[in-house]
Amino acid sequence: MKIGRPTRTYRIEPITDPTSRAAKRKAEARQPAPKAVKLPQAQTPRA
C-alpha cells in the first residue's frame, strides 16, 4: 500500500489497552440498561 513519505514519528501509549478496550465495550453492549429506581417522595413538614 502506498501511503507516501514519512512526515513525523511519535510515540502513543494509550491509557487503556485498545485490545482490552474492545472486549470491555462489547461486554457493556451485552448488559441490559439499568432499571430506573423509584425514589420515595419527599414529605412536606406539617405546620
Place this chain on the structure above:
Amino acid sequence: VTAAPDYVEPVVAWRAWKTVRRNGEWRLSSIFAPTPRALWSPRVCLTAECLAWRPPWEWLRPRHEAPDPTCECGIYATSLDALYEFLTPSLIATSGGRHVVLGRVSLWGTVVECDRGWRAALAYPERLFVPALAWRTVDQAASVARDLERYDVPVQLVSGRLEDAFTVVPQLVRPLVLRPAA
C-alpha cells in the same frame, strides 16, 4: 526514567484484511504479507516486524525495530478514500482471492505518520465490515462475520461487493479525526 508519550489515545484509521481459514475458523490476515506472522489473533495486538528483504551477509545482524522511518515496515492504515483508490479489483484478485473485509484499526506504540497514512508498531481492529457478496452466499458471509466476532469488536455484514461497501460504511460510522490533536 522513560520519556513521556506524545499521545495517550491510539490513531484510528482504515485498512483492509484478507480472511483466511485457521483451525476451522475465519481469521484476519494481511493482504500483502501473507505469512503466518501477519495473522491477526483475537484479543492479542499485532506487533510489527520488519519483513523487508536483506542480503545474506546481514542475516546475522538483528533487524531494526518496526516501524522505522527509513524503511517501509510497520502495520499500515490509511483514510477510506486512499484505501478505495488502492484496492482495485485486479489487485484484490492477484492478492489471493476476493475474501477481503474492511475495517478500522487502532494504531499505537511508535507510529510513523506519512503523507497518506500511518505505519505503526502495534495494532488491533476497532470495527469490521464484511461485504456480503465477497463470498459465495450471504449465509457464508454471515458465518465469516460470526467467526470475526471473536475479535471482540463490532462486526457488521454490509450488502453488496467490496466496492459497494466503500459507499455504505461511511454512513454507518461517525467520521474519524484522522490525526491526533497537536
